[in-house]
Amino acid sequence: MINTQQSIGVFDSGYGGLTVFKSIVNKLPDYNYIYLGDNGRAPYGDRSFDTIYQYTLECVEWLFAQNCPLVILACNTASAKALRSIQQNILPNKYPGYRVLGVIRPTAEIVGDFTKSNVVGVMGTRGTVNSESYLMEIDHFFPNVKVVQQSCPMWVPLIENNEHLEPGADYFVKEYVAELLAKDAHIDCIILACTHYPLLIPKIKEFLPNGIDLLGQDDIVADSLVSYLERHPEIAGQLGKAAIRAFYTSGDPRAFDASASIFFGETVNSNRVDLKL
Known part of the structure; x- marks a missing residue:
């Protein structure tokens, strides 16, 4: 386990989710966060439904393993093609108490x-x-x-x-x-x-x-998360508030950091992760 404090996980197939992450951090700066970009397998847009679902599930489960009880799919393709199945079929049976939210x-x-x-x-x-x-x-x-x-x-x-x-x-x-x-x-x-x-x-x-x-x-999803945490104190109460932010990518960290700073608006230092579970 990379992180021992409970965090909000933010996932995207690449860089775009960093625009959402930036807005979330601006509105909720005190929480701990882990951002995961599956750059090694991006883009998702033209892949099959089954492939997108499998990749998204792998990334969500990786974030769960890093102590993220709440994961935001900051990716429209993953939200469209994987979110409902994960919420209905995976969470109740395998991860009760965990939550995955999308952007749509x-x-x-x-x-x-x-x-x-x-x-x-x-x-x-x-x-x-x-x-x-x-x-x-x-x-x-x-x-x-x-x-x-x-x-x-x-x-x-x-x-x-x-x-x-x-x-x-x-x-x-x-x-x-x-x-x-x-x-x-x-x-x-x-x-x-x-x-x-x-x-x-x-x-x-x-x-x-x-x-x-x-x-x-970006702001729409961040505002929605603020509202969600207010309505679900049982989730908010689990989350650490040490303002820790960690970035991971399945691709080349140097390439990720160079592009991520454009999306996030700050210098990003990431680590590589192997998502084969």
Whole structure:
């Protein structure tokens, strides 16, 4: 066991979850955290359902083994394709008392507060879009809201190569935004359904008409976690508050640290972990 104090685990297939982690730390700075990026097997977006589920479960179980009774899947693909099965099939039988939360439901719960036209756009990876998870979750909370989706396969590579704010990114940002808006002229709110995408917000706004709200998930998920811990003191009471933050990756720590600092906004020093359980 790497950490002996109970921590909040934060997981992503790569770097994007660090935008959520950064916001969580800003709002809940006293808690202990372990961040795990499965960079050695990223990206998850185009992998099969079964593969994503298996990889996500391995990462969740690794975090459980590091004394994390609460794990946040700060990854839309993992939340779409693995969260429900883990919550319903794994936790009750194998890990009673442990909790795993995702990023899709917190976003779906509040999107109705941002749309007046009742037409919402969703921009995400192919895996997230094809899962139709946002259509189902938003319909659950706001059945009168129409959801229009657009996959953006080039955005994550642009961000991970630190080219997202360069002029060369303009073509792909403009193209995907235009394709989404062409599907319905009444879209007045767009969900950025990938935790990488907050880094693209300045560029996306250049190509958005006035009057369209742009929702990143970083603050939404962090606010949802604050509320969750207030409503579940039995979970919050288990967690250490020594402000310990540890970073792990299944890839090359040096490469992870170089890119992670862009997403997290601070210097990151990670350790490599073998996820084969």
